Amino acid sequence: MNFPSKLIENAVNEISRLPGIGKKTALRLALHLLKQRETVSETLAHSILTLRKEVKYCKVCHNISDSEICSICTGMKRDKSLICVVEDIPDVLAIENTSQYNGLYHVLGGVISPIQGIGPDELKIESLISRINASPSDEKVEEVILALSTTMEGDTTSFYITRKLKTMGIKVSTIARGIPVGGELEYTDEVTLGRSILTRINYSAD
Known part of the structure; x- marks a missing residue:
């Protein structure tokens, strides 16, 4: 797959690491984010970082x-x-x-x-x-x-x-x-x- 931008290629490569998402789907998602307001991407990035840093696992049941x-x-x-x-x-x-x-x-x-x-x-x-x-x-x-x-x-x-x-x-x-x-x-x-x-x-x- 040829990309017009190295930035797009990097984004597609990272998104396609997610389970069930291939390169074509990753490209559609990346292009979709480009069309949205910048705050949409910032909110998404913030929620993912918060999830990764702050989510806990129950000490009793491990949920x-x-x-x-x-x-x-x-x-x-x-x-x-x-x-x-x-x-x-x-x-x-x-x-x-x-x-x-x-x-x-x-x-x-x-x-x-x-x-x-x-x-x-x-x-x-x-x-x-x-x-x-x-x-x-x-x-x-x-x-x-x-x-x-x-x-x-x-x-x-x-x-x-x-x-x-x-x-x-x-x-x-x-x-x-x-x-x-x-x-x-x-x-x-x-x-x-x-x-x-x-x-x-x-x-x-x-």
């Missing part, structure tokens, strides 16, 4: 937050006896959009994948165990819902967590297989995902 503990963990109407374990932050957003779940979350930050060199120690699994052990008697965790993608890596992670929780007397369930095998949770439609949460089934590591 993104504006404070040290997120609004979901501190929500008075949340069912503290339920923890839904997800792979990453987009999965929290996907489940929240179903309006079918009012418990808490725990973000692992990935799934076990030996091929990619990701083991249990790289994930927030021990944090989950510690969190359950530390839960007060009036907010005792009674059920852990494994809402991981139905891939080999997701199933391996679910199996590992279930074995860790087996001796703790915690009920472990998994979302119903309305989610297609091999499917990514964040791309599942809200109706299917919502029904999968409501019709979850017990999970066993035996």
Whole structure:
């Protein structure tokens, strides 16, 4: 792709680093910004810098937050006896959009994948165990819902967590297989995902 300006080329190269954006889309975005008032670009740049510098991760569930503990963990109407374990932050957003779940979350930050060199120690699994052990008697965790993608890596992670929780007397369930095998949770439609949460089934590591 030939560019009339080195400045345009640099902007396109940087924008195209974003997931799902190719060079042509990046060029359209760069040209669009050029047509807008300068304040539009300044506002965009400021919001991105603020996001990168000031966003926090909840100390309890590891979801993104504006404070040290997120609004979901501190929500008075949340069912503290339920923890839904997800792979990453987009999965929290996907489940929240179903309006079918009012418990808490725990973000692992990935799934076990030996091929990619990701083991249990790289994930927030021990944090989950510690969190359950530390839960007060009036907010005792009674059920852990494994809402991981139905891939080999997701199933391996679910199996590992279930074995860790087996001796703790915690009920472990998994979302119903309305989610297609091999499917990514964040791309599942809200109706299917919502029904999968409501019709979850017990999970066993035996």
